[in-house]
Amino acid sequence: MNTFRKFYFPGLISCCLLLYSSCATVKRQDVLKIEDRVTEVLRSTVMAQADWAMSQMPVTVTAASSARTAGGKHDFYSEGDYWWPDPADPNAPYVQRDGMTNPDNFVAHRMAMIRFSRIVGALASAYKISGEPKYVAQAMLHVKAWFMDKETRMNPDLQYAQAIKGRFTGRGIGIIDTIQLMEVAQGILLMEKAMSTEVVASAKQWFRRYLDWLMTHPYGKAEMEALNNHGTCFVMQVASFAKLTGDESLLSFCRERYKTVLLPGQMASDGSFPKELSRTKPYGYSIFNLDAMATICQLLSTEQDNLWTFESPEGRSIAKGIQYLSPYVADKHKWTLKPDVMYWADWPVAQPFLLFGAKAYQNSGWFDIWRKLDHDPKVEEVIRNLPVRNPLIWL
Template sequence: MKKISLICVFVLTAVVAFTQERIKLQATNVLKKQVLADADWAMKQKPVTVTAESSPRSAGGKHDFFSEADYFWPNPANPDGPYINKDGQSNPANFVAHRKAMIRFSEIIGALASAYKITGDEKYVKQAVVHLKAWFVDSETLMNPNLLFAQAVKGVTTGRSWGIIDTIHFMEVAQGIIVMEKAKSFDKATLATIKKWFADYIFWLNNSKPGVTEKLAKNNHSACWVMQVASFAKLCNDKVMLDSLRWRYKNVSLPNQMATDGSFPLELARTKPYGYSIFNLDAFTMICQILSTPEDNLWKYETADGKSIYKGINYLYPFVADKSKWTLKPDVMYWNNWPVAQPFLIFGANNFQNQNWFNTWKSLDLKPTVEEVIRNVPVRHPLIWL
């Protein structure tokens, strides 16, 4: 009997590996033309970092990332006074140039790394290194490894812990480096300096007051803290940090944020329940994608009361496959722009061998152009993660 059981395990493992390879091949076929077109664009781009533009409202210096909180507006009763909150309603007049530069950077590195993974052509690595040096190495243009001045609110604060969520767009930069770091064109000194930058940022995220506050948040902000620290720790091969993040997912994030039906109650209570539910599920999915190992597979982990990433995807999938089934109120803004090709669909399909989830993913917008959507989809280059 034991021999038969071992044979069954071997066969099952082989079937899973074959199915995942099939999903990966399908994704490559779907995305190849777009990847090469995006990489062609990226090859023509010059670096733009936080030093390219500044705001007089920033309390930081030339090298400090600065942004203003999206949902804060002038008070009609006191136009020159402190801004007031309008949850879910983005103020287009707020300063977000640094965030846009960061997103552009992630698009460039994601495209170049994807093309390198497909073709093996080192020209993509050479171009990526130019941009990476500008952000993390060059003393004239680099960004300081902290977010002390992110999501400031006029008349209220020079920066908030909530702003740490802005660096989710460094995740594909970190993953792109992982894909390209063994290329001949990636010199070791530059790589070491870049990894030192990310190690310094990991330290700040874990030891600063804003970092700890974000880590202890109860909604998507803490999930995004885990997700991005996991991405950066993977680049730095910080095994102690990676182990601690697996523990946090299993003992804090999953049991405290997910309901037993697979929903996220704190996201459903927002003025954009649909978009925030998708966003948080994408974050949980990427946590599993980044942190899972053969010895500690978060895709298979289930709490004592039955909460799991599979249950989360299974809960939300019907509303993404057919939005008309959504039973709660529509989002206050950008309701018509969701869903797009969400990460939870393709990575869920890959790990649970679900062709329907994959088919839904490829039927949705694979290259969204709405700024608010892009801001909330940190993983837009799935090939570098598969």
């Protein structure tokens, strides 16, 4: 027996190590292949969007205003989407019509922020593909306007977001509007070494101040506790901005929040999100929430704490969520629940949960679904509820 151990165990161990090494090499090659395939799929779209972005001048919150805001020139302001004038009394406080967007509400600041996000995301994507410094220079022009210039910058808080005429000057749920700043933060992170140190430092300081407001203001605390897509998007934003600023304490907080609150508190045993399914837009909200959770996993996973492989004690996991929803994204006709009251025909598009999941689990089926979907949506409702529009900068 001792002779067997002496001569055969070392050989067996060597063979196992060689096999493991080969498997690891294959895995690394597969990951590289997926990223190359993403570039191949998106190259023409990215470069076209970057051409557009190169011609755009900055437009910030100071370019438009509303007489109904309680804030000032530099304060972000928006109004709740589903709130309408009372048919019985036009001077009365607005009334809710869930899922029905009022086109007359003030959303100019939100649209400006979406535009900012699209510009920086497109420029960062083009820079990743080409390495050309012109894209960085153009991005800095917009970053300076939003975060540095005394005349045009935005205050780092959201006290007046999703206001309701006659009811609230702002609400915690308005914090969801700044998911549009995530690709700005990610773009800066990607281009950081090519940017001016002053611009990077100023942008990081703005996001530090915003994070402090998010974590201490009653609006932020209320949004954090929401057990639906609002709570998910709160964690997703904090993770994104904390990654840019290098705040390891907040990153750890977000990982624990995902594992102990978001996943077990929102997901059913079949991988669905019951609170999203109960809304008037169950399909779109389910997609939106899963996109946000997958983005959290993409942002926060490390070798030591991999959220892609995490499973709650109740058996909830991000993989189960993707397995539940992906068949309905591949073929919407399979959806057996009620259709969304608005924008039913405009979903799905190239949802990030499919791409991030395909990369994490080496699932070519999910990648193929993602590849065939629309990578350049034009509908405003879809664009604002798509937290990742430039996936190249996240890989």
